[in-house]
Amino acid sequence: MSVNIKPQVSDNKELLTQIKEEINSRNVKMISLGIPDMDGRYKGKFLTSDYLISNAVKKGSFLCDILFGWDITDEIYSDNGLFSCWGNGFPDVYIKPDLKTFRYKPWGQNTATMIGDLYQINGELVEVAPRTVLKKMIERSEKLGYQFSFGYELEFYLFKETDQSIKEKDYRNLIPATSLMNTYGLVEIPEVQIVFDEITEYLKEYGIAVESFMYEAGEGQFEMSVNHSDPLDTADKVMLYKTAIREIAAKHGLTVSFMAKFDENMSGSSGHIHQSIMSIDSPDVNLYWDRSKQGMSSVMENVIGGLLKTLPDFTAMYCPTINSYSRLVTGSWTGVNVTWGVDNRTTALRVISTDSKSIRIENRIPGADANPYLTLAAFMASALYGIENEIDLPNRTDGDAYVQEGLTPIPLTLDKAIEVLENSEVAHLYFSEEFLNQFIYTRKWESEKFRKTVTEWEKKRYLERV
């Protein structure tokens, strides 16, 4: 929830009054109203504040359902059986704003943002929309009495480039914002510091708390985390955070990349997820802590059991692009096998069991390129599966998980990950058929596009040799 809106208010009438006050006092002219698409990107329309208040808050804002009919480059999918396709004539759907998400945009041109839910004209929620998918998973967890809490770490690269210069250079020889590898370095570089001062200041006013930033293990790579919150709020924040950093960096002539592995010689960009579970009845009690043991509870053991059992099933959601898999390599600080450990950064799951409040599980598989609504839904499905079936705690891995024998690898290509997801019983128990079909189709499409591509690597390797 935005800091602009008083958090305790849940009544729509009162929220609307506050939004009107914000619009007037800050002279907001345009409001971007959007939803996450299948890749977790913020898509929708800019509405005038007058139109939003007089019309769209009640009736929603209409747009073509093509948002789920094309890929990341806006190329239209060819299957006429999809939710959105030529065969259906691309009808309208509408976004109904979630009033709690209103945020004044301090770096904008008298603008604010809102996120909504996507409905069909008949009033039904769009089943394939990622925010619908996550909301349904939340409903399911709440019915069982669980309130999930998530924090999100994101790594990204900053380049001294614009969209135009990157195109002109044909994506080669991009200049990083810092050209020295200096992980955890505390040397202040004024031109970088200014950007991060602005980002943290603006994000704070925007209602997205960021505690720190650091130089990561790549030239021009940084890490900045989104503080923990409930699943929907976290996913909303991650989507807006990515958009915000992109916009603020662009003001300084910089381009941000959340690609999982932009260069094989540089560190990958992760989207590590930190997670714990509270009881709905006592939201301050972390159910992962067992007081009598001064450590991990049986709920936490079951969750780890469920997560490990289904890590391969959901790898396609944690690593959704062709490029995601170039990040998953030995020694890259990411998990590559189905393992858990205590404060072990070589395993897929890292248990952080400091104290009764902050005991949690870090999932180190997801990349920064993943859709946060789907990574959180997948995480929740695995956790609920573990709890509902009382899955035993698997053996823990100590030491270097990259070199130990007998460990099961997670799927290491998109094709493999799609195949496992398609055959997953658990996925079909926790996600709707309509969503799974759409998601799997879109990932197969990515894979097929790549299969037909001749890469630079292939040319350099084979051209005059074979």
Ligand SMILES: NC(=O)CC[C@H](N)C(=O)O
């Ligand atoms: N902060 C870290 O642990 C490094 C993570 C690593 N860059 C990854 O891609 O997973």
